[in-house]
Amino acid sequence: MSSFAKKLKKHFSSLKRQSFQSFEKIENEASFTEDKSFISQGNLKQAESLGGMVDKISISEKLENEASSTDKSTISQGNPKQVESLDNMVDKISTSEKLENEASSIDKNSISQGNPKQAESLDSTVDKISTSKKLKNEALSTDKSSISQHNPKHVENLDGMVDKTSTSVQPENEAYEASSTNKNSISQVNPNQAESVDSMVDKISISEKLKNEVLSTDKSSISQHNPKHVENLDSIVDKTSTSVQPKNEASSIDKSSKQTRSLKKSTSDKISTSGKPIRCKAAVCRGPSEHLVIEEIMVAPPMPREVRIRIICSSLCHTDIDAWKLKNPTGIFPRIFGHEAVGVVESVGEDVHEVTEGDTVIPTFVSDCGECEDCRSKRSNLCSKLPFRLSQWMPRYETSRFTDLNGNVIYHFMFVSSFSEYTVVDVAHVTKFDPSIPPNRACLLSCGVSTGVGAAWKTLNVEAGSTVAIFGLGSIGLAVAEGARLCGATRIIGVDLNPDKYEIGKKFGVTEFVNPGNCGDKSVSQVINKMTNGGADYCFECIGSASLVHEAYACCRNCWGKTIIVGVARPGSELGLSFHDVLHAGGKSIMGSIFGGIKPKSDIPILLKRYLNKELQLDQFITHEIQFEDINKAFDLLIEGQALRCAIWMNK
Numbered sequence: 001m002s003s004f005a006k007k008l009k010k011h012f013s014s015l016k017r018q019s020f021q022s023f024e025k026i027e028n029e030a031s032f033t034e035d036k037s038f039i040s041q042g043n044l045k046q047a048e049s050l051g052g053m054v055d056k057i058s059i060s061e062k063l064e065n066e067a068s069s070t071d072k073s074t075i076s077q078g079n080p081k082q083v084e085s086l087d088n089m090v091d092k093i094s095t096s097e098k099l100e101n102e103a104s105s106i107d108k109n110s111i112s113q114g115n116p117k118q119a120e121s122l123d124s125t126v127d128k129i130s131t132s133k134k135l136k137n138e139a140l141s142t143d144k145s146s147i148s149q150h151n152p153k154h155v156e157n158l159d160g161m162v163d164k165t166s167t168s169v170q171p172e173n174e175a176y177e178a179s180s181t182n183k184n185s186i187s188q189v190n191p192n193q194a195e196s197v198d199s200m201v202d203k204i205s206i207s208e209k210l211k212n213e214v215l216s217t218d219k220s221s222i223s224q225h226n227p228k229h230v231e232n233l234d235s236i237v238d239k240t241s242t243s244v245q246p247k248n249e250a251s252s253i254d255k256s257s258k259q260t261r262s263l264k265k266s267t268s269d270k271i272s273t274s275g276k277p278i279r280c281k282a283a284v285c286r287g288p289s290e291h292l293v294i295e296e297i298m299v300a301p302p303m304p305r306e307v308r309i310r311i312i313c314s315s316l317c318h319t320d321i322d323a324w325k326l327k328n329p330t331g332i333f334p335r336i337f338g339h340e341a342v343g344v345v346e347s348v349g350e351d352v353h354e355v356t357e358g359d360t361v362i363p364t365f366v367s368d369c370g371e372c373e374d375c376r377s378k379r380s381n382l383c384s385k386l387p388f389r390l391s392q393w394m395p396r397y398e399t400s401r402f403t404d405l406n407g408n409v410i411y412h413f414m415f416v417s418s419f420s421e422y423t424v425v426d427v428a429h430v431t432k433f434d435p436s437i438p439p440n441r442a443c444l445l446s447c448g449v450s451t452g453v454g455a456a457w458k459t460l461n462v463e464a465g466s467t468v469a470i471f472g473l474g475s476i477g478l479a480v481a482e483g484a485r486l487c488g489a490t491r492i493i494g495v496d497l498n499p500d501k502y503e504i505g506k507k508f509g510v511t512e513f514v515n516p517g518n519c520g521d522k523s524v525s526q527v528i529n530k531m532t533n534g535g536a537d538y539c540f541e542c543i544g545s546a547s548l549v550h551e552a553y554a555c556c557r558n559c560w561g562k563t564i565i566v567g568v569a570r571p572g573s574e575l576g577l578s579f580h581d582v583l584h585a586g587g588k589s590i591m592g593s594i595f596g597g598i599k600p601k602s603d604i605p606i607l608l609k610r611y612l613n614k615e616l617q618l619d620q621f622i623t624h625e626i627q628f629e630d631i632n633k634a635f636d637l638l639i640e641g642q643a644l645r646c647a648i649w650m651n652k
Helices: 003-031 044-068 081-104 116-140 152-167 172-179 191-215 228-242 247-270 318-325 439-446 448-459 475-487 500-506 524-532 546-554 579-583 600-612 628-639
Strands: 278-284 293-299 306-315 340-348 360-363 402-404 422-426 430-432 467-471 491-495 512-514 538-541 562-565 589-592 622-627 645-649
Touching: 278 628, 293 422, 293 628, 306 360, 306 439, 318 628, 340 439, 360 439, 430 600, 439 448, 439 600, 439 622, 439 645, 448 475, 448 538, 448 600, 467 475, 467 524, 467 546, 475 491, 475 500, 475 538, 491 500, 491 524, 500 512, 512 524, 524 546, 538 546, 546 562, 622 628, 628 645
Parallel strands: 467 491, 467 538, 491 512, 538 562, 562 589, 622 645
Antiparallel strands: 278 293, 293 402, 306 340, 306 422, 306 645, 340 360, 360 430
């Protein structure tokens, strides 16, 4: 037996069981009635009316049984419209069954109190209806495999019959429209078929008409002694009218169901990569100072306390370039650089509660676990549980999530590696933020701008009215100037060999400028000491040069001056300060600052809010925007000093 036949057989078997259960209940109720002689002892018209109802239902049953028992195997082997007529038959028979169920469920004990014959007639009606049910089930279970052996669409349409019969929600007017189908178009192969369909439709039509007459019986003529009679008949009519749902309502439900299924499928598609490796593009560097190559890699799913991020936008930092230039043994390749970025969480590993799929986040090279003593303290921004280091691995597991298509390991960079369409980052290294903020602005807070602004704001808390000297007006130095401006410094002295930086620096609060190439026989520290009458209150070294640290310390005011090292020097670089200079400086200090003292999860949202309030400038830092495929151009622009920050879009 075909799968379709099995499906059809199963469905109609279910209908049989339901109908037999219904009528068994009615018969049981009838058998428990002790005395039917009390029915209708006082109204002759009522008995006649009920008798007419019985006769009409009986005729209706007979016609429907004849129609439903028609041999459908003789009907058309070549015209799809034939199956539509069969669909209409099933719908009408289904409606007929429901009406009969309602009629047969009338409380016989409540109908009139005067004529014993009525009880017998009603019992007979129940028997006839039960027989009708059985005949219909046999008719509907006709072997439909014999129908249409030449047109596969017949079977598809018969599948639709099963669905229509099970829902039984066809409007009455639609049923009549179906019965008026052009029977001349049915089967041009077998002439007898058209006659058979004509007969079937006519009989069903008469049956429908008789039922309508029964339902429209003048209720005023039935029982003038018991008001419950009318209530029961009203109930029958109401149930009959509501049993057929309007077509537009049914289609609305179907549409809603389809939308729900579509939404579930869409959601399923979106999360289908969760827990699986992702194949994507990345800019891989396979040797020191070599051009990055866009190639396909595999990104493993996140492990516990890790998240996998789809990168939207990234930017290039001088730290990337410094590491890109490193040779063995300090240089590690192949590697994916990039640590300033914005992305969307694609999936999360176990025990991740801080973010969820779809969150927009900023990854940072500094962690913020929120659990260790340092993270809980206001005096530190360096996590002791997951300390910062220049590692090629993930921070918790000392393994990589990147491999090439041959299975060879590709190394991480600064716990971020944003020059890839997808990356994996520890949850302690991500900060959730408002996605309405432009990605090419928010990504600046992953490193450069946060480091500079934070050095003035968080590390030193520059006092209003103070004097600041900044060595190096790259992105970090300009961010320091921006931070000093926000803190209220009145004099901000910029030091740089590029004279164009003065005009750029003015946008961020630089008030004065010193070009070391124009100082003659004097050092920069001597020039600044003279300009400030004893030195600046705060000096920032933003290049990563030991000699410039000495100059900054030398022009920092004795007793209270503070020198901050912000720039990153080459590995192995050392400072050589005179013991005498430190001792006799009378309290001026020198200190380092990682990520500007910023605690990512609490301080980055503050900076973003100040940007939205038009207090913090971010727009001016982006001087170039390129596509991911042109990433090597970003390296050229930054090395040549033509760019402050170059935004790199993944798929814009």
